[in-house]
Amino acid sequence: MLVVKKLNNEKIGVFCNYSDSYIKRFHEMETAYFVNNDSVKLWIFNIKEFKVFEEKFKGEILYSTPKFAITGEEPESFSSFYKSIKKYDIPHLKLEPFNYQKFGINFMIDRLYNKGFVLNSDDVGLGKTAQSLFVAKYLQQNENAERILVVCKKDLKTQWKEEGIEKFTNLSSIILKSITKEKRKEIYKEYLDTNTNILIVNYELILFDFEELKEMKFDTIIIDEVHKIAQRTGEKKKLFKKLIKESVRFPIFLTGTPVQSKPEDLFAIFDLANMKTLGKWKDFNQKYIREEFRRVKNRSYKTKVGIKNIDELQRIVKPFLIRRTVLEVDKDMPEILPPKIMKSPLDSTQMEITDTIDEINKKLMKEIDSLEKKYEDKKDNNVFLELEQKKGMAKGLGAAKQALANDPNLFKMSTSKFMRFVIGKNIPDDYFCSPKTTLTCNQVDDIVSDGKKVIIFSKYKTSVMFLQKILKDKKYNIPSVIYHGELNDEERDAVIKKFRFSNDINTLIGTDAMAEGLNIPEGNYIIHYDLPFHNSTMIQRNGRARRANSTKKHIFVHYMISKNSIDEQMLLKIRKQNNLASNLIDANKNERKVLKEVSNS
Numbered sequence: 001m002l003v004v005k006k007l008n009n010e011k012i013g014v015f016c017n018y019s020d021s022y023i024k025r026f027h028e029m030e031t032a033y034f035v036n037n038d039s040v041k042l043w044i045f046n047i048k049e050f051k052v053f054e055e056k057f058k059g060e061i062l063y064s065t066p067k068f069a070i071t072g073e074e075p076e077s078f079s080s081f082y083k084s085i086k087k088y089d090i091p092h093l094k095l096e097p098f099n100y101q102k103f104g105i106n107f108m109i110d111r112l113y114n115k116g117f118v119l120n121s122d123d124v125g126l127g128k129t130a131q132s133l134f135v136a137k138y139l140q141q142n143e144n145a146e147r148i149l150v151v152c153k154k155d156l157k158t159q160w161k162e163e164g165i166e167k168f169t170n171l172s173s174i175i176l177k178s179i180t181k182e183k184r185k186e187i188y189k190e191y192l193d194t195n196t197n198i199l200i201v202n203y204e205l206i207l208f209d210f211e212e213l214k215e216m217k218f219d220t221i222i223i224d225e226v227h228k229i230a231q232r233t234g235e236k237k238k239l240f241k242k243l244i245k246e247s248v249r250f251p252i253f254l255t256g257t258p259v260q261s262k263p264e265d266l267f268a269i270f271d272l273a274n275m276k277t278l279g280k281w282k283d284f285n286q287k288y289i290r291e292e293f294r295r296v297k298n299r300s301y302k303t304k305v306g307i308k309n310i311d312e313l314q315r316i317v318k319p320f321l322i323r324r325t326v327l328e329v330d331k332d333m334p335e336i337l338p339p340k341i342m343k344s345p346l347d348s349t350q351m352e353i354t355d356t357i358d359e360i361n362k363k364l365m366k367e368i369d370s371l372e373k374k375y376e377d378k379k380d381n382n383v384f385l386e387l388e389q390k391k392g393m394a395k396g397l398g399a400a401k402q403a404l405a406n407d408p409n410l411f412k413m414s415t416s417k418f419m420r421f422v423i424g425k426n427i428p429d430d431y432f433c434s435p436k437t438t439l440t441c442n443q444v445d446d447i448v449s450d451g452k453k454v455i456i457f458s459k460y461k462t463s464v465m466f467l468q469k470i471l472k473d474k475k476y477n478i479p480s481v482i483y484h485g486e487l488n489d490e491e492r493d494a495v496i497k498k499f500r501f502s503n504d505i506n507t508l509i510g511t512d513a514m515a516e517g518l519n520i521p522e523g524n525y526i527i528h529y530d531l532p533f534h535n536s537t538m539i540q541r542n543g544r545a546r547r548a549n550s551t552k553k554h555i556f557v558h559y560m561i562s563k564n565s566i567d568e569q570m571l572l573k574i575r576k577q578n579n580l581a582s583n584l585i586d587a588n589k590n591e592r593k594v595l596k597e598v599s600n601s
Contacts, residue, residue, distance in 0.1 A: 002057055002306060003576060006065040012050060014043040015064075015576070019292055019305040025056045059309040060290065066588070078318050078587075079594035085110050091137045093169050097130060100329040100599035104131045107322045108252065109138055117251050117273040119226070119321040121585055124256040124543025125333060125550075126324060129164045132222045132252050136198075137169055139250055145219035146197060149248075151240075152224040154202040155492045156517040160224070163519060165198060173198035176205065177489070188212055203229050206239045217247045223272075225516050226253040227260055227536070230268040232281060237272055245274045256543065257536030258321070259584055261577045263288055263307050266317055266584065277316055288313055314584060323585050326546075328595040334524060334546050339557040341571075342443070344435035346405075346562055349427060353404050353411075354565075356423055357397060364394045393418075398566070399460075405565035406463050406530055407434040413462050433470055436562045440467070440529055441476055443558060447525045448478055448506040453499070454525040456509040457541050461486070463529060464509045471507065483510035496520065515540040521550035527558045531570040535577035 002022070003015040016022050026032045031046040032053075045053060050070060054061070067073070088109045090102060097105065104122060108131060111118035120128045139145035148171070152160055157175045165173045174196050178184050188209075191199050199216075206213065221244060223229070229236045230253075244251050251273050259265045267284045270277055278284050285291075290306040307313075326333050346354065371387040374380075396416075400423055403410040408431060411424025433441075440456070447454045458464050461484045471478040481495045499508040500522045508514075508523060515537055523545050532538050545555050561567040587595055 002060050003062045003064050004070070006047070006070050007044070010047050011044050012047050012053070012070070014045075014053075015041075016043065017305045019290070021290070021292060022057075022305070028056065029053065059311060060306055061310065062307070068588075079590050081319065082107075082591065082594050082598055085598070088138065089142075090134060091141055093134065093137060095130075095168050097134060098127070098329070099601065100324060101127050101131050101134075103599040103601075104322055104324070105134045105138070108132070108135045111320060111322075112139075112250050112252070115320055117253075117275055117320060119253045119255070119258065119269060119273075121255060121258050121321050121323040123323075123325040124539060125546040126256075126326070126329065128254040128256070129160065129224070130168050132254055133164060133168050133171070135252060136220050136222065137171060139220055140171070140197065143219070143249070145250060146195070147216060147218045148198045148220045148222065149213070149216075149218040150198055150200045150222045150224070151203060151206075151229075152200065153228070153517055154204070155487075155489055155513070156224065157200045157202060158489065158493055159517065159519065160200050165200075171197040173200055176201045181208070184209060185212070188216065192216065203236055206236055206243065210239050210243065214243055214247050219248070220250040220252065221248045222252045222254065224254050226269060226272070227255045227258060227265060228516075230265070230272045232264055232268045232271070237268070241272050241274060244272070257539050260536045261534045262304075263313065263584065266313070270317070270320070275320070277320070310584070317585070321585065323587065324595055324599060325586065328587065328592055328599055334550050334552045334555045336542055336546055336555040336557060339528075339559050341559045341561055342439055343561045343563050344439045346564060347435055349408050349431055350404055350434060350562070350565075352426055353408060353423060356426075357400055357404065360422070361394065361397055364390055364397070368394065401566040402459065402530055403462075405436065405562040405567045406458070406460075407437045407466060409433060409437075409466055410460075410462050413466060434562070436529075436560055437467070437470060440527060440560050441470055441478075443527060444471060444478060444507060445476055451506075452525055453506045453523040454508070454527060455514075455520060455523040455544060456507065456527045456529055457512065457515065457532075458509070458529040459512060459532060460530075461511055464511055467509050467529065471509075478507055479505055480507035480509055481505055483508065483514045485511060485513040499523070512537055512541070514544065518544050519547055519549070520544045521547040521552065524550075524552040524554060525556045525558075527560065529560050531559065531567060531574060533570075533573075535574040538574055 005013045007013050026043050029045055029049055029052055031049050032043055034043055035041065047070070085107050087106050090105055104120065108118045108120060120131060122128050136148050150160055161173050161175055165171055174187060174191050176184060176187055176199060178187060229240060231237050253269060253273065258269055267278050267281065288307060288309050289304055290308045291302050292305050293302055368387065368390050371383060371390060375383045375387055400419060403419070408424065408427045411419050412427060414420050444454055444456070456467060458467070464482050464484055468480050468482050470476070471480050481498050483492060483495045487495065496518060498505050500520060512532060526542055526545060528541065532541065542555060542557055559571065561571065
């Protein structure tokens with residue numbers, strides 16, 4: 001993957017994955033040279049040679065600095081396409097949509113009529129739910145599309161009903177909550193007998209009740225956070241694809257983050273909608289994914305190193321999706337300020353654990369290498385099973401590295417004997433917490449002491465529970481509520497309401513189960529105790545507080561980073577992923593100008 005950035009001194013910097021093909025082409029340029037030091041690894045060349053660079057890497061370039069800011073040329077634009085969107089008779093409902101939402105509604109209706117499918121990828125907080133419900137109501141009135149299926153995360157079903165359907169429309173709805181087949185059949189019967197408009201279900205239901213859902217012949221399906229099921233493979237994706245193909249007239253997909261980390265994410269969404277636009281997976285992979293063969297110790301393997309034909313891919317997907325950020329709308333929404341990166345050193349206990357993990361990793365790599373050679377010589381099933389076990393242990397070291405970066409106490413709390421007694425064996429009994437935890441808690445103390453509310457995210461439930469325990473300690477005496485995937489629907493709803501509406505609880509700590517769909521505008525401070533695996537999750541995390549109904553002016557974001565740890569690697573990774581997503585789906589300069597004009601007129 002090639003990411004281009006204009007440097008301060010008439011130089012262009014290019015960050016990229018290792019690739020023999022890339023290296024060969026850079027060596028053919030007159031001014032290109034490679035910089036490799038502790039802080040950065042990139043190719044640099046003179047801006048005067050940019051045209052040569054473009055020719056050599058045509059269709060493979062992602063721009064961190066906008067292209068027009070480098071070349072001065074006007075970018076190719078979909079501006080005329082946006083201006084051509086027809087205006088429809090949007091139904092009058094309980095609340096009037098904002099002007100930018102009206103354009104979104106018109107766009108969605110137009111694409112359903114002309115393309116048979118639409119993807120609303122508006123930025124988090126701009127009201128994709130409201131727009132989709134206005135579209136569903138329009139289709140009910142004009143196309144007799146009476147039966148509507150809403151598919152969302154389990155913990156968002158109540159929010160869809162109370163803060164979406166009942167707030168904006170007069171459409172009737174039923175939430176499918178029962179876990180027994182017999183009870184679910186009763187709810188299905190009630191839905192049909194009472195001519196209820198909307199049935200709200202969670203993603204997993206398709207695995208158990210596909211035939212029942214198919215028989216109901218829904219006219220419209222709205223899939224919220226569609227990236228959760230739009231994977232290239234998987235049983236849920238397969239069944240939803242079949243349901244849409246066999247019985248749905250109007251598929252509406254919603255996600256503010258359609259590109260999670262790779263271009264294949266877009267293919268999966270289009271494939272779910274039964275769109276043949278991007279061809280079959282084999283064709284897509286060959287046309288848009290750059291792969292190379294690598295050879296290590298007499299073994300060859302194929303690896304993905306980047307993307308190609310980006311401009312063509314953009315031209316194909318943009319007519320199906322609408323994507324606005326806060327820059328294209330006139331609605332006053334909180335500005336997410338640039339993240340404040342708060343770094344803390346590793347203490348002596350963490351350094352000792354680092355050495356332990358490194359020793360274990362070296363030993364595992366030698367064992368894996370030996371087992372791979374043994375398995376190549378003799379395809380023995382016992383050797384294969386041992387090899388897979390060792391690979392699993394090596395993968396588990398990634399979680400150990402994150403626990404190390406967060407706080408050594410997490411090893412003591414782990415359910416894994418390996419984590420507790422091997423990696424965490426030398427943690428002192430009187431160890432209180434890591435520098436990173438101390439910095440986090442001090443930051444929380446400053447925020448809540450000022451009467452503000454703060455949301456803290458971590459990838460792991462153990463970290464969430466540990467932070468609550470430390471904040472409760474007499475040193476801080478800060479009450480908090482926690483949110484994670486093991487809570488049931490009622491418990492999750494209670495946690496969010498307590499944080500939002502109680503004056504006594506100003507701290508909410510949660511895993512990424514809390515990262516999508518929830519409406520939490522009261523908290524305008526967000527602390528990332530650790531960074532997520534994907535930049536899209538970071539966007540979703542920050543989006544919980546940045547809502548259209550927020551009264552805040554700014555969202556303050558903090559990244560908690562332990563120096564010389566996996567945290568620094570994760571920070572670099574999510575920055576690269578952000579460049580991919582913005583280049584594939586975000587509007588360019590001209591499109592942004594036109595989108596702002598048509599969205600707010």
